[in-house]
């Protein structure tokens with residue numbers, strides 16, 4: 001077991017009430033409650049804590065508690081059957097109401113007052129908006145009208161806003177404007193659940209806590225960067241939402257840009273929220289805005305047809321529930337971006353994400369430049385592949401470094417080997433949902449892992465030219481990749497034109513090969 005060099009024992013979160021809007025939905029049972037239970041387990045939640053669920057469904061507090069207890073059997077069974085759940089469930093309350101009905105907010109206000117008295121939560125509260133995006137602004141406005149957003153006498157009030165935050169540049173600006181009419185920026189916590197992942201947070205630690213890494217982290221040593229977020233699932237039950245979003249909006253300005261900015265940012269002067277977020281924002285501002293011609297050249301969109309995944313036949317996107325039979329929504333996107341700054345000049349960043357791909361993997365692959373002199377050019381050991389560092393975000397969390405080594409024997413033969421760090425092996429596994437740290441940070445007032453208004457707007461501004469060109473020139477030839485492949489063939493061409501290739505995740509790790517970035521699908 002490695003030694004942890006961490007400094008302080010973390011403080012307990014402040015006393016507070018958490019109000020969950022949309023509490024009867026998926027997020028509460030899948031992520032929020034299991035995460036809160038883990039925080040209790042770790043001793044990080046205050047004893048003076050309570051939850052109020054607010055939702056449209058008619059239910060009593062008793063019924064809500066029973067429902068959650070039932071759901072935990074599936075989503076966090078380890079929390080049941082001990083005092084932990086008993087402790088937590090006793091402090092859960094429920095208010096039924098329509099998000100647009102002022103009377104419901106009055107009931108909520110009374111409930112908060114009662115809970116604050118019973119659990120001595122000291123007037124601190126945060127509202128978690130686990131609702132459809134069209135409710136973000138109306139809820140915040142109604143909360144304010146009911147006097148539930150003010151901060152007075154040293155008590156804090158915060159609001160966590162889920163994604164998607166707007167659907168383009170203009171709507172993100174508008175939403176920020178509406179939220180800021182009633183809230184101060186420091187009260188708004190825009191969540192991106194990728195920032196709750198240990199491996200994503202580790203990108204900063206890996207880069208800035210290891211003196212051997214940072215000197216190599218620039219255009220002198222790095223040839224290019226590949227960021228992949230591949231999913232095997234389709235759109236599941238979210239067809240209606242996905243039809244209005246598509247892979248670009250759903251994954252790029254948020255999750256992929258988190259990975260990109262953490263990989264590319266300059267060292268911040270501290271881990272204070274604004275110091276880190278300033279550096280991330282700088283990267284977004286440094287991304288070259290593509291012209292329409294560059295959009296056509298440097299972006300690829302795709303949509304899955306039917307195919308086979310894990311030996312099962314799966315339907316085409318156009319046959320999924322709530323999807324139009326002639327839909328032109330993309331379920332795959334690949335992009336080449338350039339960051340115009342001193343560190344990254346001429347180093348392309350290739351991003352790709354898609355649904356129904358052949359393998360579930362999220363990773364950042366850093367390809368280093370070749371050695372300046374190919375010493376082994378005329379010998380059988382010459383191998384064009386270079387050093388590569390892969391940060392495995394999920395599912396097999398870890399980091400691996402590939403380098404060349406002589407294969408033992410009487411002839412010179414080059415082998416490529418990996419040096420691996422494996423989270424589970426080296427630190428043990430945990431039941432973390434990825435929301436623990438985010439909820440805890442909100443309760444202690446640390447916004448480092450949340451998005452500031454300007455970051456969200458900058459991210460949308462980067463993809464705005466792509467949205468515009470794609471809208472003006474609807475995709476032709478969809479579906480253009482078979483479910484179970486690596487996406488459309490054009491995604492391979494994007495790198496091939498630069499003399500490069502996507503990392504073949506499975507083959508490089510000694511596994512089976514998926515069909516190449518797609519056999520063109522008819």
Ligand code: BG6
Pocket residue numbers: 163231250362
């Ligand atoms: C969500 C997207 O934000 O992230 C989904 O809306 C996607 O479409 C999901 O499946 C991926 O998250 P994770 O944590 O499973 O990689």
